[in-house]
Every structure is written in C-alpha cells, then in structure tokens.
Amino acid sequence: MELYKIHPQHYVAVDCVILGYQDEEIKLLLYPRSFEPYKGNWSLLGGFVQDNESADEAAARILKQTTGLEQIFLEQVASFSEPNRDPEARVISLAYYALIRIDLHDEEKVKENGAYWIPIRKLPNLIFDHQEMLGKALVKLQQRAGYSLCGSELLPEMFTLIQLRKLYEAIFQHEFDPGNFRKKILSLGVLEKLSEKDVSESRKGAFYYKVKANIGDMDVNRIAKF
Amino acid sequence: MELYKIHPQHYVAVDCVILGYQDEEIKLLLYPRSFEPYKGNWSLLGGFVQDNESADEAAARILKQTTGLEQIFLEQVASFSEPNRDPEARVISLAYYALIRIDLHDEEKVKENGAYWIPIRKLPNLIFDHQEMLGKALVKLQQRAGYSLCGSELLPEMFTLIQLRKLYEAIFQHEFDPGNFRKKILSLGVLEKLSEKDVSESRKGAFYYKVKANIGDMDVNRIAKF
DNA sequence: TCAAAAGTGTTCTCCATACACCCATGG
DNA sequence: CCATGGGTGTATGGAGAACACTTTTGA
Structure with missing residues (x-):
C-alpha cells in the first residue's frame, strides 16, 4: 500500500451506449445532461464506479436505473482517458454497450431521467467523446451481429x-x-x-x-x- | 466539481501484454514482481496512470521503460475492475497488448527489470487476473492477424x-x-x-x-x- | 383473378482446400 | 544425380450473389 500511495487516484466513470431497435432503425438512449459542465447537452447515460462494485456492475446498475432492465447483454467497448476529456475534472471513463428490447423497457424510468430514444442516423452532437464511444460500440455491434444472432x-x-x-x-x-x-x-x-x-x-x-x-x-x- | 466530489477515486493501472516472436514461438515479457503483495510472482509489466497522461500514453511509457521501444503497435484489450482483484488496494487496471520485434528490443532494459521472454505455451502462474489479460490479448492478436499482416x-x-x-x-x-x-x-x-x-x-x-x-x-x- | 408480399429454386462465380508436381541447389 | 526444402499448378466442393420463379391470400 505504501508503494501505491505515491500514485494519483482518479474518478472512474462508466458510460453506456444503450441500443435498441424500433421502426426499422437502431436507436440510442440519450438524455440532456443535468449538471455542469455542458448542462443541457446530449449525453450517454453514465455514472461513477463506486468502491464496492466492478465497472461491469456499475454499468448494469446504470442500465437498471435508467431502463428498469436486468440480465441484459452488456459488454465493454473501450476506455477513454485523455486527461482533459472532461473539462471539470479528470475522469477516466469505461464505455459499455447494451442491447435491449425497446418494447420491454420501463418508460417511466426513462421519463424520470428525461431520456429519449434517438435514431443513430439523426444524432445531435454529444458531449465529450461520447460520439466516439458510440462509433466504437456500433463497430462492436456489427462484429457481434456477424457471428451471433442479435x-x-x-x-x-x-x-x-x-x-x-x-x-x-x-x-x-x-x-x-x-x-x-x-x-x-x-x-x-x-x-x-x-x-x-x-x-x-x-x-x-x-x-x-x-x-x-x-x-x-x-x-x-x-x-x-x- | 462539487457534484463529482461525492464519488470515490481509484488507482488506475495499465498492464501490458508484450508479445514477441522467436524460435517459432510467441513469447511474452514477464517479470517477477518486485514488491508486495505477491512479491516474486510472475507479473505482466505495468504501472499506474499519472495525472498528466492518458492510459494509452501510460502504456507507451511502460513499454519504453521496459523494452526501449517507441512507436510500437499498442492497443487496448479490456478493463479489469473487480474490487478485490489486487488484495492490497482497489486498483482498476486497463490491459493493453503490444506487438514487438524481439530482435530490436533493448536487452539491457529488460535485464534491469529482471524480465524474461517466456513462451506462452509454457507459462507459469501469473498474479491477479493477468492470465485472463493474456487470454484476451491472444484473442485480439488472432483477430488482428485475421485481417492485417502482423x-x-x-x-x-x-x-x-x-x-x-x-x-x-x-x-x-x-x-x-x-x-x-x-x-x-x-x-x-x-x-x-x-x-x-x-x-x-x-x-x-x-x-x-x-x-x-x-x-x-x-x-x-x-x-x-x- | 389480380396485386403484393412470402418463400423457393437455379445458376454462376469465387475461393478455400487438398494434393500432385516441378524447380534449384549443394554435396 | 539425388535429397531437400522452395515454389507452382490443378481438381474439387461449398458458399455467397444475383435473380427468376412459385405460393398464398384478401379484396
């Protein structure tokens, strides 16, 4: 522990690319960020990794909080760690992607978060590097769809x-x-x-x-x- | 910032699966861990992400420190974040894999670290989840070799x-x-x-x-x- | 009976596999 | 001149792409 103490600690977040399918389109769950910086801008659903949970568990927690769904396909996309990616503080983010059935999700919870399903081909600008997270998630989706029936x-x-x-x-x-x-x-x-x-x-x-x-x-x- | 402050911070490490090819075998650079816990056990080469660098940069730094090589193929493998994966403290680790030419590496530096090139088919036990990191890195290597000439x-x-x-x-x-x-x-x-x-x-x-x-x-x- | 969507069949081409064969060279 | 790898050629089968064709049904 002594040896570790000379090193800095960082906030670690997870951001979820929550994908669904409706009206012959892939849709993404987004919400207008509720706090500064970039309050009001479109953001993926995310949160911070707590002391008692793995990042996988944090992602599952966020998915449940925002859609009511559990036991969902959820997989790592990549980590994002540019020191200034969040202008407010150093936050290292682990991106995940989830595939859910829109017909099963909890609309109440989505409304609570002010979140919306937005077709990925008509996307607004997203905060930080969230656009890149989506891009990598879509590549992963294609790979997965290539060898497994989604x-x-x-x-x-x-x-x-x-x-x-x-x-x-x-x-x-x-x-x-x-x-x-x-x-x-x-x-x-x-x-x-x-x-x-x-x-x-x-x-x-x-x-x-x-x-x-x-x-x-x-x-x-x-x-x-x- | 106020909003972030209620969340915990974590040590964030990178661990590098450094792969080379020699004598018709894929080899992995390992060293006997020089400090507790698990001092003396085989470990990937790793280090902590500092305040002024991204994880990619940290991985490149570690690669240079241990092999003398720069401008090397280096790619994320996955994140590992089980709360107790390191018994000493909570450390979230980002695994990377690097492909290097063994004939070019700096043998002096490797010796300094007490590191060795070990064929991946004759591997000793590794600490923590390093075995799993290697496994995922090898899958990535196969994928990469499948569409690009390694x-x-x-x-x-x-x-x-x-x-x-x-x-x-x-x-x-x-x-x-x-x-x-x-x-x-x-x-x-x-x-x-x-x-x-x-x-x-x-x-x-x-x-x-x-x-x-x-x-x-x-x-x-x-x-x-x- | 016709329009429209669902579902089937046929052909062609490409490419991976298996494997036989030819080539170059030093001893 | 022959053993030993290096390198080329050929036959075959399976899968994907293109597209023509048949089936089912309600209006």
Whole structure:
C-alpha cells in the first residue's frame, strides 16, 4: 500500500451506449445532461464506479436505473482517458454497450431521467467523446451481429425473418437479398418456426420464428461478412 | 466539481501484454514482481496512470521503460475492475497488448527489470487476473492477424514466406498448407519480393519479402478465418 | 383473378482446400 | 544425380450473389 500511495487516484466513470431497435432503425438512449459542465447537452447515460462494485456492475446498475432492465447483454467497448476529456475534472471513463428490447423497457424510468430514444442516423452532437464511444460500440455491434444472432436481444420474443433482415440491414446499413438472407439464417439451425403468422404486413402473412432454447453463444459460422 | 466530489477515486493501472516472436514461438515479457503483495510472482509489466497522461500514453511509457521501444503497435484489450482483484488496494487496471520485434528490443532494459521472454505455451502462474489479460490479448492478436499482416510488427524487416507462415501457425496454433498460404498472402498484393534469399534453411534458398511501403492498415480481405 | 408480399429454386462465380508436381541447389 | 526444402499448378466442393420463379391470400 505504501508503494501505491505515491500514485494519483482518479474518478472512474462508466458510460453506456444503450441500443435498441424500433421502426426499422437502431436507436440510442440519450438524455440532456443535468449538471455542469455542458448542462443541457446530449449525453450517454453514465455514472461513477463506486468502491464496492466492478465497472461491469456499475454499468448494469446504470442500465437498471435508467431502463428498469436486468440480465441484459452488456459488454465493454473501450476506455477513454485523455486527461482533459472532461473539462471539470479528470475522469477516466469505461464505455459499455447494451442491447435491449425497446418494447420491454420501463418508460417511466426513462421519463424520470428525461431520456429519449434517438435514431443513430439523426444524432445531435454529444458531449465529450461520447460520439466516439458510440462509433466504437456500433463497430462492436456489427462484429457481434456477424457471428451471433442479435435477434434475441433486439427483437421481441417472436419475429419474422423479414423483421430480422430489416434489423440486420439497420445494423450494417446495407440491403440483403431476401432469399439469400433467409437461406443463410435458416441454415444456421438456431431458429424454430412457429405456427403463428404475422399478418400485419401482407395478405399471405409471414411465419414467426423464435430462437431455439439452449442455443448458447452459437456457432462459429459467420452470418455476414464485412 | 462539487457534484463529482461525492464519488470515490481509484488507482488506475495499465498492464501490458508484450508479445514477441522467436524460435517459432510467441513469447511474452514477464517479470517477477518486485514488491508486495505477491512479491516474486510472475507479473505482466505495468504501472499506474499519472495525472498528466492518458492510459494509452501510460502504456507507451511502460513499454519504453521496459523494452526501449517507441512507436510500437499498442492497443487496448479490456478493463479489469473487480474490487478485490489486487488484495492490497482497489486498483482498476486497463490491459493493453503490444506487438514487438524481439530482435530490436533493448536487452539491457529488460535485464534491469529482471524480465524474461517466456513462451506462452509454457507459462507459469501469473498474479491477479493477468492470465485472463493474456487470454484476451491472444484473442485480439488472432483477430488482428485475421485481417492485417502482423508480419511487419513481429518479424524482422525482411522475412521469407515460410517464416511468415510459421508465425501464423504460432498465432493460430494451426498448420497451414504451404502452397495455399503462399498464394493467399501474395494475392493480397502487400508484399514486395526482394532479390535476396535466405539460404540458412535449405540449399535452394527462400526469397525474402518485405511489406510494401504506404500500405496502411490494409484491405478488408480476411487472411485466415477461424 | 389480380396485386403484393412470402418463400423457393437455379445458376454462376469465387475461393478455400487438398494434393500432385516441378524447380534449384549443394554435396 | 539425388535429397531437400522452395515454389507452382490443378481438381474439387461449398458458399455467397444475383435473380427468376412459385405460393398464398384478401379484396
């Protein structure tokens, strides 16, 4: 301990890139910062790492405080540690990204925080280096979507293959051939066809699917290559 | 600032997974920890983030202190923040990995630190969560090697395609077909054939290659898929 | 019966793999 | 002239891209 004492200590924060999917768009949870500096400017949801918790736990805590959700996919993005990134004080921030189902989140909690779901393609300016955090989180999302089906995290329990394709098109900003996408996904063998159909989009109706139980983090096969 | 003051501050360290390649093996720079706790146990090379530097800068500083090398490939691996990961005090550690050419490093400096190059397949136990840091660094190395030629970082200026293949075999722990590997690499168009040959391994001799100048971080083509 | 979306099938091309074969050289 | 690696060529299979085609249904 004596040896450690000659070194400085720092505030350590976590900032969460909370992503959801709605209306064929990827959306990000943001709120207008409630205190100086940059009060009123758009910010990711964040907080400080306390003494009794890991950064992972701090991120989960913030996610629960702001969306009411627990047991959510949550992963480190990167650390941000430029000495002057926060003009008020030295704060080292650990960025996380979370994938949540917008249909499940607690709207009350979001309102309390004055937070909003904002499509990532129509983003306002963000404070500090939050834009960069988002950028790296989106890269991670693409990587993850490339070898694992993100359907279960961002879509409702049941979804059609068309909905899944639209999600992937939103993630990769790229159109996929409907037939090929369908074959590729089904060939993975991780989806279970249900008897029910979604008839809201067409007369014929599209069958719902759900992710098979006991599919861990899946196989090594890539879903999309970019 | 007032608002920040209610939050705790923490020691923030960086730990470097310094990787090199020698004798057809990936090696890791380790030293026996020189102070308590766990004095004498094997440890990554690390240090504390100071007030005037980012974590990236701290990692570069440590790399220079221990190997004499600058301008080296250095990238974040992950953060480690379990409250009790260091029994002496709460230390949040940011792990980095570096790829260096063992033939260029400063042996004097390494000796000063009592450090050694240890093949990663014959590793002793490491302190704290350093084993996990190495594990994640090796995954990152494979990912990087998958879409970029790590040759320039881990091999000497000039190298034969056989040497490059052996390097990749060490990284992926997997044998590659000599002919196919050769074709794949050459098809990328990033290597320049030299007139000189390495005659130490065979009568015929193998041509040296070097990475073409002004090749940035290369193309998107994957070199190996795993 | 027709429009519109859902879903299937077919072809072509590219690329990774496996492996046979040729080349250069010193002893 | 032959053993030894270095280096090239070829056949095959599987996966992705493009796109034509069939199915289902309500109006």
